[in-house]
Amino acid sequence: KLMDKAMEELRGQCLGCEGCVLGKTRTKLVFGDGNPNAKVMLVGEGPGEQEDLQGIPFVGRAGFLLDDMMKMIDLDRSRVYIANIVKCRPPHNRDPLPEERDACSQWLKKQIEIVDPLIIICLGRIAATSLIDEDFRITRQHGQWFDVDGRRCLAIYHPSALLRDVSKRPETFTDLREIRSEIRRLCPEVYE
Numbered sequence: 001k002l003m004d005k006a007m008e009e010l011r012g013q014c015l016g017c018e019g020c021v022l023g024k025t026r027t028k029l030v031f032g033d034g035n036p037n038a039k040v041m042l043v044g045e046g047p048g049e050q051e052d053l054q055g056i057p058f059v060g061r062a063g064f065l066l067d068d069m070m071k072m073i074d075l076d077r078s079r080v081y082i083a084n085i086v087k088c089r090p091p092h093n094r095d096p097l098p099e100e101r102d103a104c105s106q107w108l109k110k111q112i113e114i115v116d117p118l119i120i121i122c123l124g125r126i127a128a129t130s131l132i133d134e135d136f137r138i139t140r141q142h143g144q145w146f147d148v149d150g151r152r153c154l155a156i157y158h159p160s161a162l163l164r165d166v167s168k169r170p171e172t173f174t175d176l177r178e179i180r181s182e183i184r185r186l187c188p189e190v191y192e
């Protein structure tokens with residue numbers, strides 16, 4: 001599948017979005033990054049300061065850690081597609097409001113349709129409650145697989161949470177190895 005063109009068309013439609021109030025305060029809209037033909041998709045919460053300035057997801061401190069986490073399981077941005085629940089930065093990095101998530105969900109839904117990943121990794125509670133279960137408990141349910149619309153979905157702690165609280169890192173390393181093992185089982189070509 002060659003979904004680059006479809007994704008660039010969708011990006012073009014998304015870039016001017018004013019579907020919620022976040023469109024009024026953003027610097028740049030942060031659409032997505034990585035390989036639209038990937039078997040594995042990572043979904044974060046929403047842009048922070050650096051992402052808002054650069055228009056690329058996960059390029060600040062949390063982004064460097066995410067790149068390191070991917071490296072630990074032999075992944076990089078050419079082997080995954082990365083997007084966020086909301087495409088525009090919430091002021092002062094507050095959690096995106098339910099109405100902002102709802103207004104933005106059409107874009108992520110179309111991105112997921114285009115990529116058609118076998119595996120979706122939710123980065124943090126906001127992505128997990130949006131994509132897996134509205135009652136998702138990140139402390140209890142990180143590292144567990146869920147089948148959602150025929151895709152294997154698992155949530156790990158958000159890299160920002162791992163920067164704040166290093167005590168969560170060992171269990172996240174276990175979760176990352178679980179992810180690598182499921183990728184090897186379902187789509188070994190990712191590692192070829």
Ligand code: URA
Binds near residue numbers: 030045047060
């Ligand atoms: N945190 C997120 O959830 N997404 C980004 O793109 C950057 C930081």
